[in-house]
Amino acid sequence: MKFSKVFVDAISYHLPSTIVMTSDLEERLSHVFEKLHIPEGQLEEMTGIYERRWWEPGVSLAECAAEAGAKAFAKSYVRPEDIELLIYAGVCRDNFEPATATAAADRLGIGRNAMIFDLSNACLGVINAVIEIASHIELGHIKAGMVVSAESAREINEVTIRKLSEGSDIGLFLASIAVLTGGSGSSALILTDGSFGNKDRKLLYSASCAAPEFNKLCTWGMEKVSGELERMFMLTDSSAVLKNGVELAKLTWKTFLKNSGWNIEDIDGTICHQVGLAHRIAVLKALGLSVDRDFVTYPYLGNMGTVSLPITAAIAEERGFLKKNMKTAFMGIGSGLNCMMLGLEW
16 A cells, blocks of 8 residues: 555653563473473573563553553644544453543543544554554545554463463473563554644555464463363464464565565665564565664563554654654564555655
8 A cells, every 4th residue: 555645743652660571480480491491591592582561460451552642642733632533453452342442532532523443453453553544544534543552461471371380391381482572561653644743754655465374373362271260371383473474574575665666775774563583583584674774672672562563663763763764664473464564754
């Protein structure tokens, strides 16, 4: 898809105060590591992640998302009453219903004249929401929209640690590594048609490809434990996700370059969904991109699901990595499998 009048007016984030070291997780699982003959420090070495953030227990995700949204409004001339479409794009929600977006909208003062709903697509939800809002702007349906999201890794980590502690084999451990990389955070983006005074960060292109035959490689849901009792679970075939995800990324990359008319040399910087060390190296190598032009946060924030990419972009801007007029590619692969890319002129 091509866009001609869509701008990322503001991008912001909010992080928890609780820091969880990878060494803390390894200590809690020390008996499992000993049983499976896994050396100390192996988890950090495999993932490249040494710490991440977790929300406090029982936190409201809508409130966390609204915190990020309030920071976005503080950077923008857009007011809550100007927002005509609000999308909450997180995997994690406060309830099955109503939409978590409604609670976030209430906290932000967005209402009566706005479409408000949740959107879900694994780790790509925020990119999907950006394209949804951008399409409405491009067609002239709205002038301003907002996407907010919040993810919490504490609960699924606690469940997984208990499950591994109850009795595990190397297969279960390997299928649980993706969980142990999880971090928490929230993000917000305001998109406009440029009529609010800010015409930086122009969204130009998007590309997407899917391989739904791999929908069972990473699953997060509920499983029966005994009788009617259920508990959360998440299992990931990381090697298969990486192998097939890279192939899908290569296909998406071809479409992206064709849509944009860019050459690899034209791209000044990349922001990728933050999975971990092995994923980063494999994807960049497969696409012919340089690590020197790629900004990362996974070593100290972990994999924050839908908010990983926008938080990384916001921090990259804060630290001067993303500069005005830079041609920038946002890229993500999500379980399903889906791959999506955005092209922006910063």
